[in-house]
Amino acid sequence: MKILICISNVPDTTTKIRFVDDNTKFDTNGVQWIINPWDELALTRALQLKESSGGAVEKVSVITVGSKSVEPTIRKALAIGADDAIRVNAESEDAYEVANLIADAVKDEGYDIIIAGIESSDYNGSAVGGMVAEFLGLPSVSAVSSLDIENGEVVVKREIDGGSEVMTSQLPFVAIVQKGIALEPRIPSMRGIMMARKKPLNVIEPAEVAPMTEYVSYELPPAKAACKMIDPENVKELVVLLHTEAKVI
Amino acid sequence: MSVLVYTENWDGKFKKLSFELVSYAHEIAKMLGTSTIALSIGNVEEDELKKLGDYGAEKILKVEDNRVKNLVNSAYTSVIAQTAEKEDATVIVLSNNNSGKALAPRISVRLKAGLASGVAALPSSTDPFVVKKKAFTGKAFANVKINSNMKVLTLFQNSFGIIESGGSSEIEAFTPELSDNDFRTEVKEISKVTGKVLLTDAEIVISGGRGLKSAENWGPIEELAELLGGATACSRPVSDEGWRPHSEHTGQTGKIIAPNLYIAAGISGAIQHLAGVSSSKFIVAINTDKDAPIFEAADYGVIGDAQKVLPALIEAVKEFKAEA
Numbered sequence A: 001m002k003i004l005i006c007i008s009n010v011p012d013t014t015t016k017i018r019f020v021d022d023n024t025k026f027d028t029n030g031v032q033w034i035i036n037p038w039d040e041l042a043l044t045r046a047l048q049l050k051e052s053s054g055g056a057v058e059k060v061s062v063i064t065v066g067s068k069s070v071e072p073t074i075r076k077a078l079a080i081g082a083d084d085a086i087r088v089n090a091e092s093e094d095a096y097e098v099a100n101l102i103a104d105a106v107k108d109e110g111y112d113i114i115i116a117g118i119e120s121s122d123y124n125g126s127a128v129g130g131m132v133a134e135f136l137g138l139p140s141v142s143a144v145s146s147l148d149i150e151n152g153e154v155v156v157k158r159e160i161d162g163g164s165e166v167m168t169s170q171l172p173f174v175a176i177v178q179k180g181i182a183l184e185p186r187i188p189s190m191r192g193i194m195m196a197r198k199k200p201l202n203v204i205e206p207a208e209v210a211p212m213t214e215y216v217s218y219e220l221p222p223a224k225a226a227c228k229m230i231d232p233e234n235v236k237e238l239v240v241l242l243h244t245e246a247k248v249i
Numbered sequence B: 001m002s003v004l005v006y007t008e009n010w011d012g013k014f015k016k017l018s019f020e021l022v023s024y025a026h027e028i029a030k031m032l033g034t035s036t037i038a039l040s041i042g043n044v045e046e047d048e049l050k051k052l053g054d055y056g057a058e059k060i061l062k063v064e065d066n067r068v069k070n071l072v073n074s075a076y077t078s079v080i081a082q083t084a085e086k087e088d089a090t091v092i093v094l095s096n097n098n099s100g101k102a103l104a105p106r107i108s109v110r111l112k113a114g115l116a117s118g119v120a121a122l123p124s125s126t127d128p129f130v131v132k133k134k135a136f137t138g139k140a141f142a143n144v145k146i147n148s149n150m151k152v153l154t155l156f157q158n159s160f161g162i163i164e165s166g167g168s169s170e171i172e173a174f175t176p177e178l179s180d181n182d183f184r185t186e187v188k189e190i191s192k193v194t195g196k197v198l199l200t201d202a203e204i205v206i207s208g209g210r211g212l213k214s215a216e217n218w219g220p221i222e223e224l225a226e227l228l229g230g231a232t233a234c235s236r237p238v239s240d241e242g243w244r245p246h247s248e249h250t251g252q253t254g255k256i257i258a259p260n261l262y263i264a265a266g267i268s269g270a271i272q273h274l275a276g277v278s279s280s281k282f283i284v285a286i287n288t289d290k291d292a293p294i295f296e297a298a299d300y301g302v303i304g305d306a307q308k309v310l311p312a313l314i315e316a317v318k319e320f321k322a323e324a
C-alpha cells in the first residue's frame, strides 16, 4: 500500500495578518512558514500506520504545489519521516488549479490512500482534497478523525453533527482529515533531518491551467470597540447589558 | 437560469442554517433576476419541505432514494450536479459545514464551476462575480472573483441571517441516475448524542479554559448553558487534558463557531483560540488577569475569579428570568 499526503505551506498560526499594495496582497514580510497543522498530523498518522502495518504500507510520500520557496516545508516533511516528495513547480493561487496539478502528477503512481487536510489555515478553501478525488474519479470521505487499516481494509471515523460514523472505503480513496487523526505532530529527529537531505524530492514542471478564481482584495475585520468592564460584585449589570444593548438574551 | 441551494436535513428536519441558506440563495437569485430552487436529499415530510418556501424557494426538488440516506460524497455530488444541469443553475449554494465542505469541491470539479468557500456576504457584483469570503481563519476577509460561468458557494454559518419572503413553492420529486461507482464507501456504524444543543447550532455558548483548573469545576458552565439554552465549549488544553470531550474544543484546530453570544471563562484568548470564536456577535470574558488578551476580543469583561463570577451570573440570570 502507498500513502500520499498533500502538504500545504501556510503562515505560522501566530502570524499577525497584514495586507499591502492597497490591500490586494498578503504581507509575507517576516512570516514563518509551517506545514498546515492538519497535514502534519496526517503525515504523523501515515507514518504510524507504516510502522504498525507489518509491511502492508510500503511507502509514505508527500506532494506540494509551490515554488522553490516552499522547499524548507517539504524538507521538514521528509525529516519527519516521509520517504519521498514531489513538488509541482507552480505558484498557484487557485485550489482548482492546485488539485488539477496534484491529480495530473499522481494519476499513474498507484497511491492507495491520498490524504489532504480539511482546510488550509490561510485561504480556508476546504477544497483541494475533494477536488483531487473528483479529478481522479475516486471516492472520498471528509471530516475524518481516525484512519486505520484492518485486514487490508481501511476503516475511518467521520465526524457528523453531534456524533460520528465508522466507515469503510474501497481503495484507492481520498481521506480529508481533521482533529483527531493523530494526537500530536511528530517532531523531526536529528537523524531525520540528516536523512531528509538525501531523500528524493522530484520537481515536476506543470502544464498551464487557467485559474477559476482570483483573489482581488482583502479586508481586516472591523476594529472592536473597547471592552466594557463590569464590576464583579455587580454582574446583574452584565445581564441587563446582554438583554438591552446586545439583545442576545 | 436558476440558483440551486442544497438544503441538508437532520433526521427529516431543517434547521435555522437551512433557512439562512435559502434566504441567501434567494437574494442572489433576485440579483440575477432568476428563480431559487432548493434540493432536499433524504426523507423529509411535505410540511417540512414547504417551510423552505417561506424563505424564497420557488421550487423544491426532493430526492428520496434509500441509497442516499447517509452522506455519500460521490453519490450526492452526482445528485446535485444532475439537478444543477436540469435546472440550468448558474449558482449553487451549500453550507460551509462538514457536508458542504465534503461536497462543494467535488461539485466544482464535476461542473467546472469555480468555488468560493466560507462566503460571508452577498456578491458585491455579479458581473464580474465577486464575493467576500472568510480567510486566514477568522483573521481577515478576501474578495474573490469567480471566472467560470457556473459558481459554487459555501455560506459561512450565521454570517447572513434569515429573511422571510413568504412566497409559495411547489414540490417536485426527482430521480437521479446513480451507478455502483457512486457507492464505494459504506457507513458501518453511527453514534450520535441526542437531546443536546449542538455546539455548531447554538446561539449561546459557554466556554471554559485552563483557568477553571479541573474537570470538577465545570458545574457552573453547564448550569449557565442549560439556563440560557446554550451549548458548552472549551479551549484546547482542556480537551487535551481530558477534562471535557474533544467535540467541545473550539479554535483553529477545533470547531469554528459563530454564536450570538460566547462567554469565555478562564480562557486567556490565544490567537489560535480566537480564530475559532472571533465571528461570535458578542463575546464576554471572565478572567482574573486584567491583561489577558481575551479582553481585546471581548465586548464585555469581568475581572474576577470564574468560580465566583459564574455562580453570581447564574443567580443574576435566574432573577432576570423571574422578572421577565
Ligand SMILES: Cc1cc2nc3c(=O)[nH]c(=O)nc-3n(C[C@H](O)[C@H](O)[C@H](O)COP(=O)(O)OP(=O)(O)OC[C@H]3O[C@@H](n4cnc5c(N)ncnc54)[C@H](O)[C@@H]3O)c2cc1C
Binding pocket: A005, A006, A007, A008, A009, A036, A038, A039, A063, A064, A065, A066, A067, A070, A090, A091, A092, A093, A094, A095, A098, A102, A115, A116, A117, A118, A119, A120, A121, A122, A123, A124, A125, A126, A127, A128, A129, A215
Ligand atoms: C492570493 C493567493 C496567493 C498565494 N500565493 C502563494 C505563494 O506565493 N506560494 C505558494 O506556494 N502558494 C500560494 N498560494 C496557494 C495556496 O497556498 C493554496 O495552495 C491554494 O490556494 C489552495 O488553498 P485552499 O485554501 O483552497 O486549500 P484547502 O483546500 O483549504 O487545503 C486543504 C488541504 O489541501 C491540501 N493542499 C492545499 N494547498 C496545497 C498545495 N499547494 N499543495 C499540496 N496540497 C495542498 C493540503 O492537504 C491542505 O491541508 C496562494 C493562494 C492565494 C489565494
Ligand SMILES: Cc1cc2nc3c(=O)[nH]c(=O)nc-3n(C[C@H](O)[C@H](O)[C@H](O)COP(=O)(O)OP(=O)(O)OC[C@H]3O[C@@H](n4cnc5c(N)ncnc54)[C@H](O)[C@@H]3O)c2cc1C
Binding pocket: A013, A037, B208, B209, B210, B211, B212, B234, B235, B236, B237, B238, B249, B250, B251, B252, B253, B254, B265, B266, B267, B268, B269, B270, B271, B272, B273, B276, B286, B287, B288, B289, B292, B304, B305, B306, B307
Ligand atoms: C498550531 C496550534 C493550534 C492551536 N489550536 C488551538 C485551538 O484550536 N484552540 C485553543 O483553544 N487553543 C489552541 N492552541 C493553543 C493556544 O495557543 C493556547 O495555548 C490555548 O488556547 C490556551 O488555553 P487556555 O486559554 O484555556 O489556557 P491558558 O492560556 O493557560 O489561560 C488560562 C487563563 O485563565 C485565567 N485564570 C486563571 N485562574 C482563573 C480563575 N480562577 N478565574 C478566571 N480566570 C482565571 C488566566 O489568567 C489565563 O488567562 C493551539 C496552539 C498551536 C500551536
